[in-house]
Amino acid sequence: MQLLIFAFSALAIWLIASPSPRSQRWGALFGLAGQPFWLLETWSAQQLGIFALSIFYTVAWARAVRTHWFGRT
Helix, strand or coil: CHHHHHHHHHHHHHHHCCCCHHHHHHHHHHHHHHHHHHHHHHHHCCCHHHHHHHHHHHHHHHHHHHHHHHCCC
């Protein structure tokens, strides 16, 4: 689980910070794809503060996917 969290999160941040709009687009998608792992891991560890933050990040990544993939803000 932690390996998946690391892989998706690191790749998402790397891509979203790229100057290339195409890379940013994929970064948003990888960020959103990694969120279920964050949510499951923090919930099972009873890390409620980080779980709440993960919910916020899920919404933020979804917003980025909507912006970069569907052209909406």
